[in-house]
């Protein structure tokens with residue numbers, strides 16, 4: 279049975295976030311303050327106007343143009359103290375939004391302009407996240423965070439970044455990712471990095487199937503051995519909806535071999551509805567494939583991608599799905615548990631969060 283959703287209570291629902299970019303989630307006021315200190319010119323100096331500028335500019339229908347907005351966030355994340363600050367604020371903002379576990383990603387190679395080393399960048403972000411976690415717990419919003427270290431797919435440093443991730447695995451780094459423009463930069467360009475990580479038994483997620491289709495997803499899964507897919511929304515290209523309901527009570531559909539593999543292997547999809555609408559990967563929230571993929575029982579997770587560029591939060595993404603795609607509280611609980619099952623922390627710790635935090639939290643709201 280599905281429970282009606284009290285929208286006002288969604289901010290209290292426990293949330294799990296696997297796909298959130300540190301350089302896509304800054305507070306507009308922080309961007310303004312640091313930019314003024316370092317003399318970086320912004321398209322707007324008032325925080326409200328700047329927030330609107332990011333959202334408007336990211337509403338471009340193209341991943342490449344969407345990514346251009348990061349020039350301003352990356353610019354203010356070069357000094358050690360600024361990385362600490364941005365990471366601390368990210369942990370605090372997510373905790374205040376009800377997120378109980380978050381994997382936060384960024385590309386260390388983009389934060390070297392003020393002279394930091396790659397290791398110093400990872401240490402600064404780790405320090406900020408730890409501070410944020412501590413403060414959040416003291417204010418009654420416990421959150422656990424982990425870092426995902428990203429290599430940029432157009433660059434040629436992925437092997438070095440993979441080694442960086444491995445060096446810091448006891449120090450808050452839980453996995454590795456590649457990001458950036460997808461068309462023309464297949465994941466297999468970075469095979470050396472993935473081979474290294476598999477040798478070291480490290481977790482890997484790959485942005486694939488966002489701006490480019492099935493060949494990118496196939497390479498990510500079958501050539502590069504991705505544990506999860508960043509977006510993966512274009513797996514839809516391998517699914518034919520037949521109309522009506524099948525013998526299991528699901529939408530009747532024919533899955534191609536790749537879609538079948540992704541579902542059978544329970545490969546998690548890190549879906550980001552608002553971001554996909556902005557980059558043109560989906561036409562609207564109500565038409566976003568997340569609903570169909572949920573009904574077909576793919577391992578669906580719900581994510582923000584870039585809170586600043588999308589003007590969003592986990593509560594907002596949940597609210598949109600409830601309002602525009604008819605999601606129930608049980609659906610939200612399901613994606614939350616899916617996300618924890620797919621997290622890159624040890625199994626026992628995932629289970630402890632599912633049983634000790636997520637299930638009781640949803641029970642309090644009337645689900646499960």
Ligand SMILES: O=c1[nH]cnc2c1ncn2[C@H]1C[C@H](O)[C@@H](CO)O1
Pocket residue numbers: 299300301302341345348352383384385388428457458459485488553583584
């Ligand atoms: O949705 C995305 N797809 C591909 N790359 C992305 C996306 N969101 C952010 N990025 C890029 C821009 C950032 O500078 C970089 C590291 O977080 O990752």
Ligand SMILES: [Zn+2]
Pocket residue numbers: 297299457485508583
């Ligand atoms: Zn992303």
